Amino acid sequence: MIEITHLTKKYAGRAVVDDISFTCRPGTVTGFLGPNGSGKSTTLRILCGLTPPSAGSATVLGGAYRDLPNPARRVGVLLDASAQHGGRTGREALTLACLTVGAPRGRVAELFAQVGLDERAARKRVRAYSLGMRQRLGLAVALLGEPEVLILDEPANGLDPEGIAWMRTLLRSFADRGGTVLLSSHLLGEVQAVADQIVLIHHGRVVEQGRTADLVAGGRSLEDLFLTHTASGTETTP
Numbered sequence: 001m002i003e004i005t006h007l008t009k010k011y012a013g014r015a016v017v018d019d020i021s022f023t024c025r026p027g028t029v030t031g032f033l034g035p036n037g038s039g040k041s042t043t044l045r046i047l048c049g050l051t052p053p054s055a056g057s058a059t060v061l062g063g064a065y066r067d068l069p070n071p072a073r074r075v076g077v078l079l080d081a082s083a084q085h086g087g088r089t090g091r092e093a094l095t096l097a098c099l100t101v102g103a104p105r106g107r108v109a110e111l112f113a114q115v116g117l118d119e120r121a122a123r124k125r126v127r128a129y130s131l132g133m134r135q136r137l138g139l140a141v142a143l144l145g146e147p148e149v150l151i152l153d154e155p156a157n158g159l160d161p162e163g164i165a166w167m168r169t170l171l172r173s174f175a176d177r178g179g180t181v182l183l184s185s186h187l188l189g190e191v192q193a194v195a196d197q198i199v200l201i202h203h204g205r206v207v208e209q210g211r212t213a214d215l216v217a218g219g220r221s222l223e224d225l226f227l228t229h230t231a232s233g234t235e236t237t238p
């Protein structure tokens with residue numbers, strides 16, 4: 001369970017996240033949508049304890065992320081796939097991550113298979129990875145502790161169509177086994193296909209929220225809904 005309650009974040013007096021509230025329940029995928037600069041990453045960073053809120057709260061599994069004893073065992077996070085150390089091979093990066101959270105080394109081979117990275121990729125240095133490969137490696141790190149919750153910021157960025165379809169299956173089956181997924185994405189068709197509920201923000205405020213099936217009833221697409229609410233497109237910083 002993820003609970004975002006009256007969450008606000010101000011930078012230099014400007015609210016970039018403005019009184020946001022929503023809940024993500026076990027067994028569901030939540031699509032978190034909004035134009036560039038609308039406050040999605042800031043919300044996810046607050047949820048993962050990387051940025052303090054100005055007001056309100058963001059909790060996961062009943063408390064603050066930083067208060068979970070071994071958070072990677074409960075909550076898988078992928079916020080920035082390009083943040084990985086480029087000088088390590090994929091296998092070194094994943095082995096280190098396993099050791100850090102106390103997951104067995106045996107998980108490494110299993111995870112590479114699960115995220116579709118082969119032996120050649122495992123031996124390659126991360127700096128030579130494509131963005132799609134980095135996303136897969138980042139997802140392997142998020143999954144290694146067999147978490148109950150996944151928090152993913154644009155995980156399908158850089159994935160090819162096969163990779164996007166694979167990601168959809170992975171997230172759907174994770175939720176179908178009782179997991180909670182919060183996913184930010186600009187791939188509206190994909191989100192429509194996988195998400196049970198949608199939270200759409202614009203200028204840091206929730207402008208639409210509800211079950212995907214209800215929001216796209218009557219032949220309306222998620223893209224129609226998105227464009228209706230965000231007609232001005234990309235947000236600008238004053």
Ligand SMILES: Nc1ncnc2c1ncn2[C@@H]1O[C@H](COP(=O)(O)OP(=O)(O)OP(=O)(O)O)[C@@H](O)[C@H]1O
Binds near residue numbers: 038039042043
């Ligand atoms: N550390 C910071 N200091 C000042 N302003 C910031 C900081 N971090 C984010 N912002 C501003 O907050 C706003 C929201 O940014 P955020 O990255 O949360 O948007 P986003 O919805 O994730 O965008 P995108 O889709 O482009 O990733 C932007 O105007 C951004 O410039």
